[in-house]
Amino acid sequence: MQTAANMKTYHSELQEALADQFLRDTLDRFAVAYRANRAAIFADVDEKGLIAEIAEAKEAAIGRMDELYEQFKAEASKRGVIVHRARTAAEANELVRRIARENKVKTIVKAKSMTAEEILINHALEAEGCEVAETDLGEWIIQLRHEGPSHMVLPAIHLSRDQVADLFSQVTDERQTNDISKLVKVARRELRAKFAEADMGISGANFAIADTGTIGICSNEGNGRLVATLPRAHVAVCGLDKLVPSLGEALRIIRVLPRNATGQVITSYVSWITGAGECTVNPDQKKIMHVIFLDNGRTELAKDRLCGEALRCVRCGACANVCPVYRLVGGHKMGHIYIGAIGLILTYFYHGHDKARNLVQNCINCEACKNVCAAGIKLPAIIHEIRARLNEEEGAPIASSLLARVLSNRKLFHTLLRFGKWAQQPVTVGTPFVRHLPEIFAAGQGFRALPAIAAVPFRDEWAALKTSVASGRIKIGLFAGCAQDFVYPEQLRAAVKVFAAKNIAADFPMEQTCCGLPVRMMGERRAAEAAAAQNVQAFAREGFDYVVTLCASCAAHMKHNYEEILAGRPELKAEVRRFAGRIIDFSSFMRNVAELKDEDLNNSGEKVCYHASCHVCRGLGVVEEPRALMRAAGQYLPTDEEDVCCGFGGTYSVKFPEISSRLLDKKLSRLEDSGASTLLTECPGCVMQLRGGEEKRGRRLKVEHMSEFLARRLK
Amino acid sequence: MNKIDQAAVALFKAKAAPVSIFLTEVKGLTEAMDYAVEVCEKKEPFRPLLASSAAPDVPAAPGVPVKIMAAPELSEPDFLKLTQKGGAKGFSVIRDGLRRHLAGIDVGFTEADLALADTATSVLACQREDTRLATMICEIHVMALAKSKIAPDSARAENFLNELMKSGVMYTAFISGCSRTSDIERVLTLGVHGPLELHVALMEE
Numbered sequence: 070m071q072t073a074a075n076m077k078t079y080h081s082e083l084q085e086a087l088a089d090q091f092l093r094d095t096l097d098r099f100a101v102a103y104r105a106n107r108a109a110i111f112a113d114v115d116e117k118g119l120i121a122e123i124a125e126a127k128e129a130a131i132g133r134m135d136e137l138y139e140q141f142k143a144e145a146s147k148r149g150v151i152v153h154r155a156r157t158a159a160e161a162n163e164l165v166r167r168i169a170r171e172n173k174v175k176t177i178v179k180a181k182s183m184t185a186e187e188i189l190i191n192h193a194l195e196a197e198g199c200e201v202a203e204t205d206l207g208e209w210i211i212q213l214r215h216e217g218p219s220h221m222v223l224p225a226i227h228l229s230r231d232q233v234a235d236l237f238s239q240v241t242d243e244r245q246t247n248d249i250s251k252l253v254k255v256a257r258r259e260l261r262a263k264f265a266e267a268d269m270g271i272s273g274a275n276f277a278i279a280d281t282g283t284i285g286i287c288s289n290e291g292n293g294r295l296v297a298t299l300p301r302a303h304v305a306v307c308g309l310d311k312l313v314p315s316l317g318e319a320l321r322i323i324r325v326l327p328r329n330a331t332g333q334v335i336t337s338y339v340s341w342i343t344g345a346g347e348c349t350v351n352p353d354q355k356k357i358m359h360v361i362f363l364d365n366g367r368t369e370l371a372k373d374r375l376c377g378e379a380l381r382c383v384r385c386g387a388c389a390n391v392c393p394v395y396r397l398v399g400g401h402k403m404g405h406i407y408i409g410a411i412g413l414i415l416t417y418f419y420h421g422h423d424k425a426r427n428l429v430q431n432c433i434n435c436e437a438c439k440n441v442c443a444a445g446i447k448l449p450a451i452i453h454e455i456r457a458r459l460n461e462e463e464g465a466p467i468a469s470s471l472l473a474r475v476l477s478n479r480k481l482f483h484t485l486l487r488f489g490k491w492a493q494q495p496v497t498v499g500t501p502f503v504r505h506l507p508e509i510f511a512a513g514q515g516f517r518a519l520p521a522i523a524a525v526p527f528r529d530e531w532a533a534l535k536t537s538v539a540s541g542r543i544k545i546g547l548f549a550g551c552a553q554d555f556v557y558p559e560q561l562r563a564a565v566k567v568f569a570a571k572n573i574a575a576d577f578p579m580e581q582t583c584c585g586l587p588v589r590m591m592g593e594r595r596a597a598e599a600a601a602a603q604n605v606q607a608f609a610r611e612g613f614d615y616v617v618t619l620c621a622s623c624a625a626h627m628k629h630n631y632e633e634i635l636a637g638r639p640e641l642k643a644e645v646r647r648f649a650g651r652i653i654d655f656s657s658f659m660r661n662v663a664e665l666k667d668e669d670l671n672n673s674g675e676k677v678c679y680h681a682s683c684h685v686c687r688g689l690g691v692v693e694e695p696r697a698l699m700r701a702a703g704q705y706l707p708t709d710e711e712d713v714c715c716g717f718g719g720t721y722s723v724k725f726p727e728i729s730s731r732l733l734d735k736k737l738s739r740l741e742d743s744g745a746s747t748l749l750t751e752c753p754g755c756v757m758q759l760r761g762g763e764e765k766r767g768r769r770l771k772v773e774h775m776s777e778f779l780a781r782r783l784k
Numbered sequence: 785m786n787k788i789d790q791a792a793v794a795l796f797k798a799k800a801a802p803v804s805i806f807l808t809e810v811k812g813l814t815e816a817m818d819y820a821v822e823v824c825e826k827k828e829p830f831r832p833l834l835a836s837s838a839a840p841d842v843p844a845a846p847g848v849p850v851k852i853m854a855a856p857e858l859s860e861p862d863f864l865k866l867t868q869k870g871g872a873k874g875f876s877v878i879r880d881g882l883r884r885h886l887a888g889i890d891v892g893f894t895e896a897d898l899a900l901a902d903t904a905t906s907v908l909a910c911q912r913e914d915t916r917l918a919t920m921i922c923e924i925h926v927m928a929l930a931k932s933k934i935a936p937d938s939a940r941a942e943n944f945l946n947e948l949m950k951s952g953v954m955y956t957a958f959i960s961g962c963s964r965t966s967d968i969e970r971v972l973t974l975g976v977h978g979p980l981e982l983h984v985a986l987m988e989e
C-alpha cells in the first residue's frame with residue numbers, strides 16, 4: 070500500500086524498494102517467465118480478437134450497469150439471495166457488519182477479493198469483534214504480516230520462502246523448514262480448522278451474471294469453494310463493474326483472464342453459484358446468502374468519457390506483470406490497493422486524489438500494459454488524463470507550467486532552443502555532450518551524459534538539403550520532432566540521403582513544432598492541444614502521400630492521440646484524421662513504401678544489436694521491418710528483451726532518475742553481451758538515453774539511429 | 785449430446801496432461817468405480833487435518849486407519865455396488881454427512897455432467913451440499929466422464945450451461961485439475977485446500 074505524503078517521501082520509499090535485492094531478483098525472474106508463458110498460452114487462440122470482444126462486451130455492460138443490477142437483484146432474490154447496493158466503502162462495511170451481527174457471527178473465513186481489500190473490510194469486521202481469517206495462501210501470509218498485497222494475483226510475491234517459513238514457525242510454534250510443499254501443507258492444516266469453525270464466509274466475485282442472478286468465482290486453491298460452502302452464511306462483495314448480461318460474456322472473459330493472469334488456460338476451479346443453495350447446518354437447510362454490490366465511485370466513473378473504460382478491468386494483474394517500473398520497485402510502491410497501471414488509475418477514482426498524486430507520476434509511458442490488457446484498456450492515456458486533472462485541480466508544478474507556456478508558442482520555444490546552444494557552451498567544452506550541468510538541472514542525472522544542443526538545427530540546414538529531394542515518385546512531409554531538429558539533426562540528414570537514393574520527394578514544413586507528448590505526459594492539456602493543432606495545420610496544405618517521422622514517440626503520439634486531444638476543435642476533425650492516417654515510421658516507410666531492398670544496401674557484416682523503442686514495437690506495432698533492414702545491411706544479433714523500455718520516457722527520466730538509470734543499466738548490459746559493435750534504435754529519445762549511458766560506461770557500443778546506419782550502408 | 789465427438793475426446797486428452805489430470809479409459813460406470821476403489825487402495829490413508837472428526841462407519845482393525853470413500857450422487861443400486869466393492873477392501877463408503885468428515889476423506893467419486901475439451905474442464909452440477917463437500921475435502925477426486933458428454937469448448941456448451949443455471953438454485957463447478965497454488969515464490973504446488981489429485985475416468989458409454 071503506497072501512502073507517501075509527498076514526492077520526497079515517495080522517492081525515498083522507491084530507494085528502499087530498489088535496495089531490496091530479493092524483490093528485484095524475484096520480479097526479474099517473474100517478468101521473464103511471464104512473458105514466455107504468456108506467449109505460449111495464447112498461441113492457440115486469437116488473442117487480439119478475444120480482447121476486442123471482451124472490451125466491447127464490458128463496455129456495453131458498463132453502459133447499462135444500473136439496469137443489470139436491477140435484473141441481477143430480481144433473479145437472485147427469486148432464488149433466495151439478498152442483494153444490496155453500497156454507495157461507499159463505509160456503507161458496504163456497515164452492511165457486512167450488520168449481516169454479521171444479525172447472524173451472531175464470531176468467526177469469518179475469507180476468500181481472495183480485491184473489492185474487499187478496496188473497502189478494508191477486515192478492519193471493519195475486527196472492530197466489530199469478529200475474527201477474520203484469510204484463506205488464500207498468499208492473502209493469509211500477508212494478513213499474518215499485517216501487510217497489503219503487492220500483486221493482485223500473487224499477493225505475497227515480494228516474500229521469500231525463508232520469510233514464510235519464519236512466519237509459519239511463529240504461527241505453529243514449531244520450527245518450519247523452507248520446503249515450499251511443506252509450507253503449503255501447514256496452511257492446509259491450519260486453515261482447515263478455520264473453515265470448520267467459521268460462521269460466515271466472505272468472497273468476491275469475478276462475474277455477476279444478470280439474467281440468472283449467478284455469481285462466478287475463479288480460484289486455483291479451492292478455498293473459494295469452501296468459503297462459499299461450509300459456513301452458515303456467505304457474503305459476496307463485488308464491484309458494480311462485475312455485472313455482465315449473461316453467461317456468454319463471462320465465458321469469453323474466462324478465455325483470457327487466466328491466460329493473462331497466470332498463464333493457465335483456465336483456473337482449477339470456476340464456481341457458478343445461482344441462488345442460496347443447501348446448507349445443512351441452518352434450520353431451514355438453506356444458505357444465508359448476500360451479494361453486496363459496491364459503487365464507491367463506479368457510477369461516476371462509468372459516465373466519464375475518457376476514463377470510464379477503466380471499469381472494463383477484469384483484474385488479471387497483467388499490467389503489473391509487464392510493467393518495467395513494477396519489476397523494479399514492486400507492488401507496494403505501485404498502487405494504493407489496486408496495483409500496476411490500473412492501480413495508478415483506480416487509486417485516483419476509488420481512494421482519493423491525494424493518494425494518487427505521486428503514484429500517477431510513476432508511469433514511463435512504455436505502453437507495455439496497454440499491449441497486454443485483457444480488456445483492451447488504453448491505460449497510459451488514462452494516466453495522462455489523470456495528471457491533467459490533478460494539474461487543473463491543484464495547480465501544476467512550476468517546471469510543468471513553464472514548459473507548457475513555452476511549448477504553446479512555437480517561435481518562443483524554438484528561440485529558446487537556439488539560445489540554449491549558447492547557454493550551454495561553458496558546460497559542453499566543445500563535445501557533443503553536456504559536461505558539467507549545474508546541479509540544479511542535473512539532480513540524479515549522473516547516470517548518463519546528456520547531449521548538447523546542435524550548432525545548427527535541422528530546420529536551418531533544410532534550405533541547403535532540400536534540392537537533393539526536390540522531386541520524386543512519392544511525396545512525403547518530414548516531421549522532425551524537437552530532439553532531432555535541435556539535438557540530432559544528423560539523423561535527419563542521413564534520412565534525407567536515403568530518401569534521395571530511393572527517389573523520394575521530401576519537404577519539411579517550417580511551421581511544425583514539438584509533437585506535444587512531453588506536455589501531455591505532464592498533464593498540460595492546453596499546451597498539448599496547441600502543439601497538436603499547430604502540427605496538423607503545418608502539414609495540411611501540402612499534398613503529402615505520407616508524413617514520415619524518425620521519432621517513434623512523436624509518431625505514435627500523433628497517430629493515436631491527436632484525435633482525442635483535438636476533440637474540442639471540430640473544425641480540424643477531418644484534417645486530423647487525414648494527418649494521422651498518413652503518419653509512418655522510417656523503417657516501415659523505407660522497407661514497404663520506398664522499397665529499399667537488400668540489393669540497395671552494402672552488407673559488410675557489421676555486427677549490430679537492436680533496441681526496439683516502445684513506441685515502435687508497441688505504439689506503432691512495427692516489428693519486422695527494422696529487423697529485415699538490419700539483416701540486409703549487417704549481421705543482426707538478436708538479444709533478450711529487445712522490446713523492454715530503456716528507461717527514457719521523456720520527462721520521466723528526469724522525474725525518476727533512480728528508476729530510469731536502473732532500466733538503462735539492465736538494458737545496456739544485455740546489449741553489450743550480444744557481441745555487437747553497433748546498437749541501433751529508432752527514437753531519438755532512446756538514442757539520447759542509450760548513447761548517454763554508453764558514454765558513461767565506456768562506449769563499448771556505438772549508438773545510432775537506423776537512418777544513420779542505412780545511410781552508411783547505401784550502395 | 786449422445787454421439788461421441790472423437791475430436792473433442794482427443795482434445796480433452798491432450799489438454800488434461802499439462803494440468804496434471806490423471807486420465808484413464810474405462811467401459812462404463814462399474815469399471816469407473818473399480819478404478820476409484822483401486823486408486824483408494826493404492827493411496828496412503830488420508831492425513832487428518834483436524835484433531836477430532838467423526839468415527840468411520842466401519843470399525844477398523846486396531847491400529848489400522850480406515851479409508852473413506854464418498855459418492856453422494858450415485859443412484860441407489862450403484863451406491864450399493866460401490867459399497868460392496870469398497871467394503872471388500874475394508875473401506876468405509878459414505879454418501880452423506882460429509883460435514884462430519886471435515887478432517888478429510890480419501891476418495892470422492894462423482895460423475896461429470898459435461899466436459900469442455902479445450903480446457904480439460906469437467907462440469908459438475910451440485911445441488912447437494914454433500915456432493916460439493918465430497919469434491920472439496922477428499923485427497924483424491926475421481927470423476928467418471930462419459931465421452932459422449934465432452935463438448936469441444938465452452939462456447940458450444942453455452943446453451944446447456946445456461947439451462948443448468950436457469951433451472952433454479954444451483955452450484956455449478958468447473959473443475960480443471962486439482963487444487964494448486966503458486967503463492968510462495970511462484971513455485972507450483974499441488975494440493976492446498978482441495979484435492980491433491982484429480983483423476984478422470986473416461987467412459988465409453
Ligand code: SF4
Nearest residue numbers: 382383385386388442
Ligand atoms: S487493467 Fe487490464 S491488464 Fe490491468 S488488471 Fe485490468 S484487465 Fe488486467
